[in-house]
Amino acid sequence: MADLTTVQKKEWAGMLYLKENLTQQEIAEKVGISRQTLGKWVKTEKWEERRTGITLTREDQIANLHRQVAEINKKIIERPEGERFPNSQEADVISKLSGAIKKMETDVGIADIISVGMRFINWLRPVDLEKAKEITKLWDAFIKDNI
Numbered sequence: 521m522a523d524l525t526t527v528q529k530k531e532w533a534g535m536l537y538l539k540e541n542l543t544q545q546e547i548a549e550k551v552g553i554s555r556q557t558l559g560k561w562v563k564t565e566k567w568e569e570r571r572t573g574i575t576l577t578r579e580d581q582i583a584n585l586h587r588q589v590a591e592i593n594k595k596i597i598e599r600p601e602g603e604r605f606p607n608s609q610e611a612d613v614i615s616k617l618s619g620a621i622k623k624m625e626t627d628v629g630i631a632d633i634i635s636v637g638m639r640f641i642n643w644l645r646p647v648d649l650e651k652a653k654e655i656t657k658l659w660d661a662f663i664k665d666n667i
């Protein structure tokens with residue numbers, strides 16, 4: 521990564537921070553910077569605010585929850601034999617994350633409906649552009665009626 525400028529590294533780190541499900545340590549290692557440098561960039565560039573402003577798909581949110589459970593389980597597995605079980609705080613967090621995953625996997629919200637409609641229209645566009653335009657108008661009306 522020595523051939524990348526600091527600006528390029530910052531841009532790459534920002535893209536990874538905003539778009540990927542990576543920890544700050546993983547991003548720092550990929551980009552070739554320290555964890556502290558990344559932390560400064562997150563703060564000065566207001567990446568956290570930008571990330572929360574980006575609408576995540578339900579699949580992304582579920583993947584994030586699964587990643588969090590996996591991290592807790594990894595921490596538990598790394599313990600010595602005979603101590604590989606969650607403490608009360610970890611058990612509580614795992615229970616809450618599992619409940620959130622189950623709820624998100626079964627609930628369908630307006631964001632999910634919009635996402636499916638957009639995917640269908642994007643698929644239809646190269647097949648029949650005029651039909652895609654017609655369906656887009658109808659879809660917009662449908663969404664407005666359901667909000």
